[in-house]
Amino acid sequence: MFAYSIINFHELTPGNLCNVIASKFHFPIHHLAEQVMTYFNQERQKDRDAPATADLQQLLFGKMYTEIAQLIRKETTILFPVICNTSPLNKNQKTIRPAVYDSIQQSLQKILLLLQRLRQISANYQLQKHWSPEYKLCVNDIFTTEQLLQQWIYIEQNILYPAVIPGHTIMITQHDINNVIID
Numbered sequence: 001m002f003a004y005s006i007i008n009f010h011e012l013t014p015g016n017l018c019n020v021i022a023s024k025f026h027f028p029i030h031h032l033a034e035q036v037m038t039y040f041n042q043e044r045q046k047d048r049d050a051p052a053t054a055d056l057q058q059l060l061f062g063k064m065y066t067e068i069a070q071l072i073r074k075e076t077t078i079l080f081p082v083i084c085n086t087s088p089l090n091k092n093q094k095t096i097r098p099a100v101y102d103s104i105q106q107s108l109q110k111i112l113l114l115l116q117r118l119r120q121i122s123a124n125y126q127l128q129k130h131w132s133p134e135y136k137l138c139v140n141d142i143f144t145t146e147q148l149l150q151q152w153i154y155i156e157q158n159i160l161y162p163a164v165i166p167g168h169t170i171m172i173t174q175h176d177i178n179n180v181i182i183d
Contacts, residue, residue: 007020007024009155009159010159014083014084014086014160014163014164015083015084015085015086017155017159017160017163018075018079018080018083018084018160019084021075021080021152021155021156021160022075022076022080025148025151025152025155026072026075026076026152028148029068029072029145029148029149029152030068030069030072032141032144032145032148033061033064033065033068033069033145035138035141036061036065036138036141036142036145037061037062037065039134039135039137039138039141040054040057040058040061040062040138043134044058047132047134047135048132049130049131049132049135050131050132050135051128051131053121053122054135056121057118057121057122057142060114060117060118060121061114061118061142063114064110064111064114064115064118067107067110067111067114068111068149070107071104071107071108071111074103074104074107075104078100079100079104083160083164086164098165101161101165108153108156108157111149111153112153115146115149115150118142118146119146122139122142125139125140125142125143127139127140
């Protein structure tokens with residue numbers, strides 16, 4: 001279990017949750033995915049002990065990596081700034097349009113489908129004795145990436161988006177309550 005798994009994400013405001021997602025999920029996922037892609041692009045061709053499925057893993061992981069990078073970019077440049085700058089008491093501020101949310105949902109679904117296929121191709125990430133240490137590390141990084149992706153998706157689907165999509169409850173902070181102007 002990861003050290004930050006003891007964070008009670010339900011207690012965070014949507015803006016703070018965006019910051020936690022960016023630091024605890026976006027960065028580590030991107031870093032691990034780069035390590036996996038480095039193995040596939042540089043070391044895989046020299047690795048005689050990797051199974052034949054490694055080529056298909058490379059193709060699937062590469063597609064998933066592209067989808068993840070686009071989603072992270074979309075969240076950090078478009079979605080999270082809107083969420084962080086939105087006060088639940090100010091109705092004139094920007095809100096998340098359903099089309100943006102739908103686009104993110106489609107990306108998340110693609111990622112989950114690619115993860116499922118990767119797990120199948122990788123025989124549930126069960127390591128084999130005859131594999132090279134480099135390939136074993138790559139498979140471990142794929143597995144760790146999957147765990148982080150699933151946690152990230154769960155937190156967004158079950159905590160962040162319900163708090164910021166119209167029609168759902170939004171947390172009001174003490175700062176919002178203190179800054180209410182009563183007519």
